Amino acid sequence: MSRSSTSVVVVGAGIAGLSTAYHLLEAGFTKVIVLEASDRHGGRILSVIPKEGEGAIELGGTCIHGASVENPVFRLATEWGMADSLSLSDRICGQFREENGEIIDEELVRQVWELFLKMEASMDKIYTERKHSKDFPSSKTFKEYAEETRPQILQEFPEEKERERADKVFNVILNYCRFMNGDELDKVSADFIGQYKSFPGPEMTFMGKGYTGFVDKLADKLPGDIIRYNTEVTKILWEKSTVEVRCKNGQTYTADHVVITCPLGHLKANYKNMFEPELPESKAGAIERTGFGRVAKLFVYYDQPFWKEGIKLAWSEQGQPNTEKSDWTKQLVFFEMLPANPKALGGPFAGRGAEIMESLSEEEVASACTELLRKFFNDPHIPKPTKLLRSNWISNPLFRGGYTYLSTENRSDDMQHLAAPLPDQRRPKVLFAGEATHPDYYSTVHGAYLSGARESQRLIELYEQ
Numbered sequence: 001m002s003r004s005s006t007s008v009v010v011v012g013a014g015i016a017g018l019s020t021a022y023h024l025l026e027a028g029f030t031k032v033i034v035l036e037a038s039d040r041h042g043g044r045i046l047s048v049i050p051k052e053g054e055g056a057i058e059l060g061g062t063c064i065h066g067a068s069v070e071n072p073v074f075r076l077a078t079e080w081g082m083a084d085s086l087s088l089s090d091r092i093c094g095q096f097r098e099e100n101g102e103i104i105d106e107e108l109v110r111q112v113w114e115l116f117l118k119m120e121a122s123m124d125k126i127y128t129e130r131k132h133s134k135d136f137p138s139s140k141t142f143k144e145y146a147e148e149t150r151p152q153i154l155q156e157f158p159e160e161k162e163r164e165r166a167d168k169v170f171n172v173i174l175n176y177c178r179f180m181n182g183d184e185l186d187k188v189s190a191d192f193i194g195q196y197k198s199f200p201g202p203e204m205t206f207m208g209k210g211y212t213g214f215v216d217k218l219a220d221k222l223p224g225d226i227i228r229y230n231t232e233v234t235k236i237l238w239e240k241s242t243v244e245v246r247c248k249n250g251q252t253y254t255a256d257h258v259v260i261t262c263p264l265g266h267l268k269a270n271y272k273n274m275f276e277p278e279l280p281e282s283k284a285g286a287i288e289r290t291g292f293g294r295v296a297k298l299f300v301y302y303d304q305p306f307w308k309e310g311i312k313l314a315w316s317e318q319g320q321p322n323t324e325k326s327d328w329t330k331q332l333v334f335f336e337m338l339p340a341n342p343k344a345l346g347g348p349f350a351g352r353g354a355e356i357m358e359s360l361s362e363e364e365v366a367s368a369c370t371e372l373l374r375k376f377f378n379d380p381h382i383p384k385p386t387k388l389l390r391s392n393w394i395s396n397p398l399f400r401g402g403y404t405y406l407s408t409e410n411r412s413d414d415m416q417h418l419a420a421p422l423p424d425q426r427r428p429k430v431l432f433a434g435e436a437t438h439p440d441y442y443s444t445v446h447g448a449y450l451s452g453a454r455e456s457q458r459l460i461e462l463y464e465q
């Protein structure tokens with residue numbers, strides 16, 4: 001069989017699905033279709049424009065992590081003439097404020113941050129030094145590791161007031177780490193932190209149409225009718241020589257190969273009923289063990305902005321919203337300013353608090369945010385926001401969370417199992433892409449893109465032009 005006579009169905013039109021289709025078509029495959037459950041492409045990239053003519057606000061993927069030629073997303077953005085629409089993003093900037101509105105000295109923030117980075121570097125080393133040893137992983141959590149380090153960091157600040165403030169800065173950093181790692185830090189394995197690799201270069205965000213502008217460019221490279229929207233795949237029958245794909249809307253597709261790019265959260269909830277025959281234990285176990293975190297974005301939008309700078313919320317204690325529903329705000333990290341839209345303040349956060357936020361009414365969230373802003377800006381006259389913008393990744397059944405992290409239950413070869421085709425490497429009938437399948441760059445847009453390139457390459461190598 002040749003590439004042009006081989007049919008491929010791609011499930012999901014996020015970055016991984018679009019990348020798979022793009023690379024297959026470039027290599028001479030012609031019978032490629034992409035089935036997307038929702039009415040849009042982009043998946044966990046979702047930029048919203050609050051008012052015509054304004055810049056976008058990102059409810060999902062935001063930064064190009066490591067904007068350098070090594071990063072394929074940055075390379076493509078540059079090739080496609082989008083470099084001018086990129087802006088530097090610096091999460092450390094903005095004031096660290098206490099609950100009474102006092103601003104914490106920048107030099108103290110810098111010192112705590114540097115001590116934290118040393119701790120993180122030593123956590124990174126666990127993976128590289130022990131990954132081949134028999135007792136790896138040892139299932140120590142990120143939280144345990146960080147809390148053991150807290151006293152060592154605080155002892156660098158002998159003066160009591162300074163120490164108290166350093167403690168609060170450390171709380172901000174841990175809330176930030178909760179977001180970066182995807183969920184509560186007592187679920188995240190410290191041992192695997194070093195598995196995640198970074199590209200060199202700064203963090204950059206898209207101005208104007210936002211990250212969606214980049215996804216649109218990628219989708220524009222595909223023929224017009226290739227993406228079938230509102231087509232949720234519910235069943236994959238892969239026993240015969242061809243694969244049958246059944247959809248919720250009653251349609252059925254038959255193909256030589258199927259590439260699954262559904263988010264890990266959706267797979268966790270559905271894999272038992274989705275595949276026939278059922279998935280092998282190695283794949284099912286890896287799906288169960290790998291973490292898929294609770295991540296959210298929350299923004300307040302004002303017709304008349306009242307701030308000069310964004311703020312970091314330096315709470316006096318770590319939020320534990322498992323007990324108190326109203327405590328969800330204690331996991332908020334910052335109300336940061338956005339390079340693309342000066343009328344909004346907000347940002348990402350993760351964990352139980354993010355899940356609670358999604359379950360509340362708009363009025364409840366807006367009131368909680370107003371109270372918080374009044375407290376941290378020490379200004380009782382701050383009005384309610386004109387608009388509230390927030391994500392719903394956790395409750396959306398197509399996602400069931402934000403992104404992948406490695407949990408204390410993970411085994412060192414789980415990522416390989418998540419990416420492995422079925423029934424085996426030599427006969428790849430059902431293939432798996434998506435950020436969760438990238439062993440180094442999981443949880444990122446570039447990881448998703450590269451996973452699509454990897455699975456298309458697997459098929460390209462099987463067939464002559």
Ligand SMILES: Cc1cc2nc3c(=O)[nH]c(=O)nc-3n(C[C@H](O)[C@H](O)[C@H](O)COP(=O)(O)OP(=O)(O)OC[C@H]3O[C@@H](n4cnc5c(N)ncnc54)[C@H](O)[C@@H]3O)c2cc1C
Nearest residue numbers: 012014015016037043044061062063233434435444445448
């Ligand atoms: C709040 C947040 C912030 C983030 N920030 C960053 C960041 O700053 N930088 C970064 O690099 N990454 C970031 N990420 C991660 C990044 O957005 C994702 O890793 C990436 O977009 C995932 O792409 P994907 O193609 O693997 O999956 P997705 O984008 O989730 O695409 C999967 C697609 O499959 C569809 N689908 C699901 N089930 C079915 C089905 N049964 N049938 C058909 N279609 C189905 C979905 O609708 C979706 O369109 C962030 C994510 C979140 C949630």
